[in-house]
Amino acid sequence: MQYRKDRSGRDLSVLGYGCMRFTRKGAGIDIDKAEQELMAAYRGGVNYYDTAYLYPGSEAALGEILERNGIRKDVNIATKLPQYMVSSSAAIDRFFDEELRRLRTDYIDYYLMHMMTDLAQWEKLEKLGIREWIQRKKASGAIRNIGFSYHGSTEQFLKILNAYDWDFCQIQYNYMDETTQAGVGGLKAAAAKGIPVIIMEPLRGGKLVNMLPEEARKAISASPRGWTAAQWGLRWLYNQPEVTVVLSGMNSAEMVEENLKTASEALPGSFTDEDFALIRKIRDSIRAREKVGCTGCRYCMPCPKGVDIPGNFRCYNAMYLESKGSGRSQFYQTVGLTREPGFASQCVGCGKCEKHCPQGIPIREKLKEADRALRPLPYRIGLSVVRAYLFRGKKAGKQAKEE
Numbered sequence: 001m002q003y004r005k006d007r008s009g010r011d012l013s014v015l016g017y018g019c020m021r022f023t024r025k026g027a028g029i030d031i032d033k034a035e036q037e038l039m040a041a042y043r044g045g046v047n048y049y050d051t052a053y054l055y056p057g058s059e060a061a062l063g064e065i066l067e068r069n070g071i072r073k074d075v076n077i078a079t080k081l082p083q084y085m086v087s088s089s090a091a092i093d094r095f096f097d098e099e100l101r102r103l104r105t106d107y108i109d110y111y112l113m114h115m116m117t118d119l120a121q122w123e124k125l126e127k128l129g130i131r132e133w134i135q136r137k138k139a140s141g142a143i144r145n146i147g148f149s150y151h152g153s154t155e156q157f158l159k160i161l162n163a164y165d166w167d168f169c170q171i172q173y174n175y176m177d178e179t180t181q182a183g184v185g186g187l188k189a190a191a192a193k194g195i196p197v198i199i200m201e202p203l204r205g206g207k208l209v210n211m212l213p214e215e216a217r218k219a220i221s222a223s224p225r226g227w228t229a230a231q232w233g234l235r236w237l238y239n240q241p242e243v244t245v246v247l248s249g250m251n252s253a254e255m256v257e258e259n260l261k262t263a264s265e266a267l268p269g270s271f272t273d274e275d276f277a278l279i280r281k282i283r284d285s286i287r288a289r290e291k292v293g294c295t296g297c298r299y300c301m302p303c304p305k306g307v308d309i310p311g312n313f314r315c316y317n318a319m320y321l322e323s324k325g326s327g328r329s330q331f332y333q334t335v336g337l338t339r340e341p342g343f344a345s346q347c348v349g350c351g352k353c354e355k356h357c358p359q360g361i362p363i364r365e366k367l368k369e370a371d372r373a374l375r376p377l378p379y380r381i382g383l384s385v386v387r388a389y390l391f392r393g394k395k396a397g398k399q400a401k402e403e
């Protein structure tokens with residue numbers, strides 16, 4: 001196993017265990033199977049274990065496995081405050097105390113504000129006294145490092161990054177998301193501030209392994225490197241020294257073994273021109289199936305009406321590259337359920353964006369197409385209901401009424 005440093009110089013294994021995807025058995029988790037896999041990773045040197053309040057049964061399973069094997073003090077637990085469910089200061093304590101109970105511990109090594117998508121969420125927490133709360137928990141030793149996990153635009157990521165003295169952050173990042181979400185810009189900005197970056201979705205939930213187009217599979221098989229699709233995805237990340245830990249939701253012995261091998265071999269800065277060329281080839285073959293040739297460069301932004309142009313296109317493409325459900329679920333996370341939504345229907349057709357698009361995309365026309373696919377009537381109604389619930393009693397953004 002290789003290790004990279006956290007902000008205080010502590011060694012973190014470059015492979016982290018994502019505990020969201022433990023194998024399920026009936027209504028719960030197959031704890032014995034999860035234990036075998038987790039302990040194999042532990043013996044291979046993995047010392048970072050990521051879970052969350054909202055992953056069903058995950059915190060309790062992790063707590064039980066660590067206690068059964070007496071290894072709590074040898075590992076780092078990362079878990080998360082469901083900040084979008086917090087509406088009072090007391091709720092912050094309630095969630096945290098319950099997490100400690102589930103995890104059978106009295107401290108959390110890495111505590112994250114879960115699924116931040118815009119600065120407004122952090123400002124809401126500030127009003128509830130989160131800064132003072134963090135200070136108290138750190139002083140008592142109940143929290144050792146504080147961070148946030150992020151899905152949203154690069155601009156909002158940078159705002160959150162600069163809004164507080166974070167110890168670490170967690171972003172979705174892989175070779176298809178190099179310029180979307182926090183992206184390489186966000187990764188480098190965090191690294192420049194000395195903030196370790198934990199990577200989630202390194203293989204887009206396995207889709208960069210299981211849903212590759214035929215041309216991509218052929219290119220991988222023909223490469224003299226002999227790496228698997230998963231190895232290409234992980235090695236592309238390890239090649240970047242700004243990456244600290246790559247989380248993998250491991251749920252088979254083979255997956256643990258393969259990932260341990262990659263994490264022990266892949267060095268930063270080791271990619272050759274041929275390796276980058278192969279990644280480009282894979283990426284191009286994926287993009288060939290895309291509906292819109294948007295590269296996520298964001299030259300078209302900001303839209304005066306708040307449309308998240310690259311966000312809409314990314315999710316529209318994901319519907320055809322991954323699955324309809326995946327594209328729509330990404331859309332809800334990053335465009336539809338933020339306080340200021342970026343719906344295509346907010347477009348008034350001014351055409352400003354098209355003047356700046358280096359790809360020459362007929363943005364207005366493609367936005368309409370994307371919106372029809374992403375929000376057919378039943379989804380549109382469902383989304384309105386969820387938004388009304390989430391933002392009840394609050395000003396949900398001037399555009400929300402235009403849904």
Ligand code: SF4
Pocket residue numbers: 302303304305306307309346347348349350351352353354363364
């Ligand atoms: S044409 Fe639509 S999407 Fe483009 S800048 Fe104008 S309002 Fe925004």
Ligand code: SF4
Pocket residue numbers: 293294295296297298299300301309310313356357358359360361363
């Ligand atoms: S300028 Fe064009 S390619 Fe770049 S993000 Fe906007 S739509 Fe996509």
